[in-house]
Amino acid sequence: MFLVLTKIDLVAKDLLLPLIETLTRQYNFAQVIPISARKRDGLDVLMRRIVDVLPNGERYYPKDQYTDQPMRFMVAELIRERILVETGEEVPYAAAVVIERFEEPEPTAKPGKKLPLTRIAAAIYCERDGQKAILIGKGGSKLKEIGTGARKQIESLLGTRVFLELHVIVEPGWRESRPFVESLDWRNQLEQLAEKQANEPGGDDE
Numbered sequence: 001m002f003l004v005l006t007k008i009d010l011v012a013k014d015l016l017l018p019l020i021e022t023l024t025r026q027y028n029f030a031q032v033i034p035i036s037a038r039k040r041d042g043l044d045v046l047m048r049r050i051v052d053v054l055p056n057g058e059r060y061y062p063k064d065q066y067t068d069q070p071m072r073f074m075v076a077e078l079i080r081e082r083i084l085v086e087t088g089e090e091v092p093y094a095a096a097v098v099i100e101r102f103e104e105p106e107p108t109a110k111p112g113k114k115l116p117l118t119r120i121a122a123a124i125y126c127e128r129d130g131q132k133a134i135l136i137g138k139g140g141s142k143l144k145e146i147g148t149g150a151r152k153q154i155e156s157l158l159g160t161r162v163f164l165e166l167h168v169i170v171e172p173g174w175r176e177s178r179p180f181v182e183s184l185d186w187r188n189q190l191e192q193l194a195e196k197q198a199n200e201p202g203g204d205d206e
Contacts, residue, residue, distance in 0.1 A: 009036040
C-alpha cells in the first residue's frame with residue numbers, strides 16, 4: 001500500500017514533512033509518494049511504482065484489441081470529444097450523445113471501388129436553450145465543425161466513409177434524471193434498439 005499525498009504545491013514544505021511522519025506512524029506504507037497533478041510532480045514516480053508492483057497475469061484480450069466497448073459507444077465518445085474541443089468548458093459537461101442510427105455497409109472487397117459508407121445519426125442532448133445555441137452556432141456553423149471533426153475521426157476508427165447526421169435536443173436537468181442517465185448506457189441503448197427493430201414490420205421476433 002502506498003501513501004499518496006496530493007496537491008503538495010499547496011502545502012508548505014515545513015508542514016508536509018510532519019504530516020507524512022504522522023500518517024506513516026498509523027500504517028507501514030510500502031512507499032510515500034507526494035504528488036502535484038497540476039505541476040506534474042511525482043506522477044512518473046507513482047506510475048512506475050504502480051507498474052512495478054502489479055502482478056503478471058494472463059492476457060484477457062488480443063494485443064490489437066484496445067477496448068471491449070462496442071463501436072456505437074466509441075462513436076458517441078468521439079462526438080463528445082469534438083464537442084469538448086469546439087465549445088470550451090461549459091457545454092461538454094452538460095452534453096450527452098445518443099446514437100440513434102448506425103447503418104453498417106454491406107461488405108465489399110472489390111479493388112478500386114470507393115470505401116463503403118456507414119450512415120450514423122446522433123442526438124446531442126444539453127440542458128438549456130443557451131447551450132443549444134452554442135452547440136449549433138451562427139447559421140449552424142458550430143454544429144458543422146463538430147460534425148466534420150467527428151466524422152474524420154470516426155472514419156479513421158471504422159475504416160469506411162461516414163455520413164454523419166447530428167441534431168441538438170434540450171433536455172432540462174438530464175444529469176439529475178436517473179432514468180435518463182441510465183438510458184445513456186450503451187447496453188440499454190442496444191436493448192431498446194433490438195426491441196424497436198423486433199416491433200417494426202418485417203422485424204425478427206426471435
